Amino acid sequence: MKIAVGCLIVLAALTAPSLAARTVSQAGYDLIKGFEGLSLVAYQDIGGVWTIGYGNTRYQDGSAVRQGDTITQQGADDLFQYWVDQSFAPEVDRLVGNGVVLRQQQFDALVSFTYNIGTGAFSTSTLLSKVRVWPDDPTIRDEFMRWVYVNGQVSQGLVNRREKEADFYFS
Template identity: 90%
Template sequence: MKIAVCCVIVLAALAAPSLAARTVSQEGYDLIKGFEGLSLVAYQDVGGIWTIGYGNTRYQDGSAVRQGDTITQQGADDLFQYWVDQSVKVDRLVGTGVVIRQVQFDALVSITYNIGTGAFSTSTLLSKVRVFPDNPTIRDEFLRWVDVNGQVVQGLVNRRTKEADYYFSKVENMC
């Protein structure tokens, strides 16, 4: 009986929409940072775009990263936080009537951080999440975002596979 009551409470909490803005979990931050890596000196990514910090192509003011740019560790952390905060708009895009678990939210923030809010907002991935967040074909939608300039990039295949695995991972020991 204790397990059943606990599970009912947990399920009710999962189903109840939150009035507070959702934040990325520490695991979500670690997931994104692990994919992006850190560079304090601007470099060209696989698409030839100048990038700095944790995979950032733009600064907080919207200006593009340029060749020769450098950043401090604190600057990289601040820039990372700024762009993660922009990606947290995922909750608004998903919609208030759709309940997603923290792992799902974190995985969606991770892909949005990488592809941008604009691309995510018009994606079939988002459309499917809005209809049924546990739809198994959502995994396929993550894997549609693996090419740069028409070429499949193995690093993106690896990232999308891990993001999809994380999205579908279950909370352990809920009760």
């Protein structure tokens, strides 16, 4: 009897869909870092928000980056890894949902996008709605391109970023 129950458990585990959380690939990390650049001294981004490291506005404890803050290279790497792995990737995974099959580059592009606009904005975006319905919908490219404004003005830096994120998503 024990063997039969054990076999059923093993069989169920082999046939059940994987619920493992999606994670960012090295190419995804490199994509985000390439857009964000690195600053070991706090600076104001184009929206006027104090930022440090690879585009981080908060530290691991949740406190805001402030004028005059500095960070080491290792500190910047740790801070980046923390926010991508503990916040952005899990939240994108949760918002997209388990039933949606994404290729790695699609997931990475969505994490890069969300790292830039925030999880709140991503959660209500038409881009997310379209991804949930059909991740290969060609109009998703247009949804990336809607997010190119800073204070009502088109930012060429965001146009460039969105084009590259969309290209990466569809690669």
